[in-house]
Structure formats: structure tokens, C-alpha cells
Amino acid sequence: MQKLLLFSLLSLAQACHAEVSESLVYDYYTAHAEPRRSLFDVLSAASPIRQKRQIFHGHTNWYVKWTMRWVENPNRSCRLTKFKVDLSGKILLPKLENANADQQMEFSNYLSELRVHELGHYDIGREAAAAVDKAILALPEMPDCKALEARVNELGHTILRQYLDKELRYDAVTLHGRLQSAWSGS
Template sequence: MKRTIITLLPLLLWLALPTRAEVQEHLQEQYYDVQVVSGQSLNRALNEASPIRQNGQIYHAYARWQVQWNFWWREQRDGRCRIDLTRTRLNATITLPRLGGGDAQQRQRFAMYLNALREHELGHYRIGQAAAAKIDTALRQTPEYPSCAELQRQANQRANAILQRHIEQERQYDRQTGHGRTQGAWLTE
């Protein structure tokens, strides 16, 4: 009899723990090449080289992020269900230009511009980080439901609502910063 109690004790302790969570983040930078010759407009060279085009607009940098979530639940004998474990992943890629050629003044100007571009795109990434953290928290705080089907539906609705709010926050971020202009990501030439 003691052996059964000892064997069940770790399982009972694990079941009594609060919901466990794990947020994983992966950020990757990728580059496209820009060739500029002395005297050439840096802005024009970037516009010609940039692969980033949306709605008829050319952008010199871009951040793309995606949040994925999983959760595991435990069903009680009476059918009630609650989440025991969550795993939320944020995968992001920032695309930036890489300068080749140019004179010292162009390279210096590009370096300052690139820093501002990177900072702006990291702002997008931080919005993705906030989305992932809030989704994970919301999933862990999902209350118990009368059935696992209802739990799954409600948890995914909560996560998707948070995701949509952060996608809108990204749009507002671009409007407020003029797609990075107010942060120095702007070439006048």
C-alpha cells in the first residue's frame, strides 16, 4: 500500500500545480543587397533594390511575425475541462537592406538610416512579443468549462481576439510613426 501512495504522490503534486507555460521566441534577420554608386541617390537605389512591395508602395524594411499557440487540457470525471499546459511560439523575420558600394558619405548616411529602420522594425517585433505573452497568459487564465469542446472554442477565441488587437496595434504604430519617419527612418534625397 505504501508503494502505491509513493508512486501516486509525484502525479498528484504535478496535477496540483498551476497551469504551466512556455513562451518561445525566434527572431531572424534577413537582408537584400543594394548597390549604389558615388553620386547616386540612396533612396532611389533602395527603391530599385527593395523586394518589399505592398499595395503599390515600396518599403525598405519589413517585420513579419506570427504567434502560434497550443494548449493541453485535463478532463475531469464529470466532463469539466481545464487547461494544464500551454506553449506559445513567436516566430519573426526582419528584412533589411545591405549596402554595397557607395562613397564614405553614402555609407555613413546609410548606416544611420539602417539603425533607424532596424529600430522601427524592432518596434513591430515588440508588438509581436506582447501579443505572444498576452495570449499565453490568457490561455493559462482560461477558466474551467463544462466540456473540453467548449474550453477549446473559448480559449481559441480569446487568443484570436488578442492577436487581432495586436495586428491593429501594428497598423496604429505605422500610422503614428509614419512607417518610421518620426524615428529617423526617412531619406529625403
């Protein structure tokens, strides 16, 4: 019984410790309402978000990075002892100034839907971070530490590319948020 308990404690001590953290910040650009201009025109004129000749009213960036620790065994094989994934994100949204009550109500409704769309992008970043964490933690011991480090980085970057493709599909399926009411038509 004592040997079994000791073996279990040693196994737990040798297991890789994982840690996933995330941070999300919001940033805003200012748009000034004008009585005779549509919300779409006001936001489009103020937006700094321009990609491939298109103007967008919101944008999300997310980044996944990882750090690792390993131990080299007496036979020179190598295994992870700690793996940490960090997800950071930034959502850029408009804020409307000088709006009358009707304009502010229209903007508030639109902003709510735009935020939902942008959080969809961030959620894809969350999925990517979780997938990297899960895949790396499942890696077996490697013949040496250089091989382990190379495999961790290769696998992590492959997963990130898959989730960046998923993000492009998300925009295609939602028509950049139009199908989620995250679009103020002209």
C-alpha cells in the same frame, strides 16, 4: 499541517504550466550604391517590399501560435494543464554594397534607425504573445474539452487581431518610421 502541505502540492501539480518562446531572424536584400544616385533611390530600386503601391526599405513579419494540453476531469469538465506560446519573427532589411565612405556612413545611420522601427513592430508581436499567454492562463475550467479548445482559439485570435490593429496604428503614428528617422528622403 501535513494535510495543508499535501493540498498545496496537489494544487501546484494541477496548475497549468505555461511556456513562451520566441525566435527572431534577420534577412537582407542587396542594394548597390551608385555615385550619382541618392541612398533613397538606390534602396527603393532594390527593395522587394511593395505594399499598396508604396515601396518600403524594411519589413517585419511576426507570427504567434499556441499549443495546449488539457485534462478531462471525472465530471467531464476540462482544464488546461500546459499552454505554450511561440512567437517567431523575421525582419527584412537592406544591405548596401559598393558604397564609398560617405555613402556607407549615411547608410549605417539610416539602417540603425530603420532597425529600431522594425524592432518596434516585433515588440508588438512580443506584446501579443504575452497577452495571449496571460489571457489563456486565466481561463477557468470549462464544461467540456471541446468548449475549452474553442474558447482558447477564439480568445487567442481576438487578441491577435487587436495587436495587428496596434501595428497599423504604430505605422500611422510614426509615418512608417519617418518620425523615427527611419526614412532616407529623396
